[in-house]
Amino acid sequence: MKKSKRSKMQAVSFSLVLSLLLVLTVTACGSGNGNSTAQPNSSPNSTVNDPGGTTNETNPAEEELKPEAGAELTVWEAKEQVEYMKQLAADFEKEYGVPVTVEEMAGGDQGTRLATDGPSKLAADVLTLPHDQIGQAVKAGLLLPNDVFEEETKSTMVETAIQASTYEGILYGYPKSVETYALFYNKDLISEAPKTWDDVVAFANTYNKPKENKFAIMWEFVGYYSYPFIGSFGGYIYGDNNTNVKDIGLNNEGTVKGFTFLQSLKGILPLNAGDITYDVKTQLFQEGKLAMNIDGPWSIAMFKDHVNLGVAPLPKGPDGQDSVSFSGVKSYYVNSYTAYPVASRLFAHFASNKENQLKNFEMTGAIPANIEAGEAPVIKDDPIISGFFEQFQHSVPMPSLSEIKSVWEPLKAAFVSLWNDPGLDVKQTLDKTVSTIQADLDSK
Template identity: 65%
Template sequence: MLKRSKWFSLVVSMMLVFALAACNSAGNNGNEGNPAPATNAPANDTAEEGSTDELVPEKGAKLVVWEAQEQQAYMQEIGKAFEEKYGIPVSVEVVAGGDQGARLTTDGPSKTAADVLTLPHDQIGLAVKAGLLLPNEVFEEETRANNVETAIKASSYDNVLYGYPKSVETYAMFYNKDILPEPPKTWDEILSFAETFNDPAQKKYAIMWEFVGYYTYPFIGSYGGYMFGDNNTNADDIGLNKGDVVQGFEFLRKLKSILPMNAGDITYDVKTQLFQEGKLALNIDGPWSVAAFKDKVNLGVAPLPKFPNGNDSITFSGVKSYYVNSYTPYPVAAHLFANFASSKENQLKNYQLTGAIPANIEAGEDPLIKDDPITSGFFQQFANSVPMSSVPGVDLVWEALKATFIALWDDTSLDIKTTLDNMVQTIKDGMSAR
């Protein structure tokens, strides 16, 4: 499969060579019999799109792009703008962000997958190993220059850049300013607030989050635990049951007194509706959900509360990037689109429409970002975050974490240490079997 990825990269490079040859031929001898360099490429491109006027998309190219529901309005605009500029039709299909990697695994080889998709950086290890992604070679230099270093590293695997960074993100604490003019700074404050605010019969709750590893990780990371050693790169060192993690889970169970629900009943849709209705005061969520609340809630965003041990809440951070499917029949057009969609201007457009925080350096300095109190809340939390791992096998960790969090929350008779040790062994066994 890796050979296929290299083969596609070679094809792109060869097409670029032919394109340059066509440009030189047409420019040097004026032979009208030669084809134009690129009838649908712009004569004057922006600096951010650099070498695009030297690329000739494949004849008859048309692209399919996968995008999550919350990004549909944005991506429809980008697709239309790309078609107007390059003459290449773009069809946008709704596929949940967390499902695109799995879909690519099956739909890529069967040639039914999108040409361009978005992946969180922790999913690229498996995709690269399976030969499903083309390296970002044509636009590598400008991509590296234009985006924050963390995003570049997260979009790379084995020091090869594959992605076109789109946004950086972590989650934080949304609060309703009509209920809480100032956000609580500690979990103890939340527990005290819940005593007067909570009314389960009326579906009123102080705080909610989804019981998956991503959102519940602070109960591990803030108590000395970690996913993998060596900055999440060493899969031989699993730290999910190390440090004072047992204490973190003991405190997690204490919160059931203010959130008396089964973990499986706390879904994104449930907490989103309650927060919109003013029945949920605090909602742990990410920048992708800002658009759902901006016109319905007097919204504030703040860092997550400190834990009783005095530590800040340590969250996971991630980088979302566009990637080109190695099975695309239109690799040149697909690379063009990924580069176009990830430009400074389009990252700012994405921020305006959905709240996604740009990875582009200049976009991050734009007043739209720097002067926005909502975005600044995410930036503050980002300082207390750790990047998710992209090592192959991290999917086993996510599955095991979710099952463990739900089990320990729903069944308080389970021994915490034994359950954590069993979880880690299950992860190790799963990795060894691959």
């Protein structure tokens, strides 16, 4: 991960932040230039927590972080999470004395509204963003780093969630929930999930009856679902954890090996890629003809009333390696223009703790990002959710760079052509794929 020019913000300890409260506040008061343009708050020291404006000579590192006097917060939340968030807001007010207003806003709209309403101080103090939106928000100066609670967040959250909530080396998010795809299986057709692809092949050789539309396993031939045949073998899209567009890894030795292995599976799924759609595999799985289906938690409702459903991590590769999937992470973020940066940080930290992530799961089904929450009986003993949580720990965040748009169509074309024609040379095909991607990048 590249280091940002702002990475020095990460080195500011909580002790230093509090010890400089008075100095920075006085400086801020003396630097007015008559310009009424809203400026973002960069750190919790932008507001003095002592209502009397006095200093305390005790060790500031031992002082408890307290909300600003008179703080009031607004939080944006998607419709399906509003009732949960209202309960959480009430709990936060009881503990910190800060009232919180919950405003309903679709998850996909929050980033856009922050960009337009943040500078005018009309946006929520705390909001939720999917990880692939934070780069743009950070570049626009719309988010405060998760600096005060950085070390605690890193030690309590799944590593992939930390990576996804970090931009150019700086942690901004307070991870809230995670999602990835995993192996759905019909327990009436296969009692235990296969541990390896060799196990899948062995089962398919006894189960498949293509003329009756009976198949062992299906997945969609797009980059998102087919990424395990890249990442599990040492391949990648962009280098340096998908941040270096000058390093395209889709024709390296690992990707070639993965795509060659993919071609070897055509024998257990003798259909062309275009015939394997979401609707097709969903219907076959519901009808009890498809034994295993690579899908995500968003499809649970489609199957729970039709299938004796189990969920497990994806099968291990031929060398015993874990299958690496793409994942998505939602985190709380603090609006840099908030009038209450301390209270907002406290709320984001409170909302993302273990207890509240478990409550969120119980009320909405959101899969926790917190490590201990994932080990809790309600998750670990859940035969469906535990499979997703385990697979998430073998995942990488889906790239958030805008340059990923240059990848999806050429990559899909490579998957489709190599699957439909197993006789194609893998290295030559992938070389052409990378050339296509590079040409598109160069044209922009």
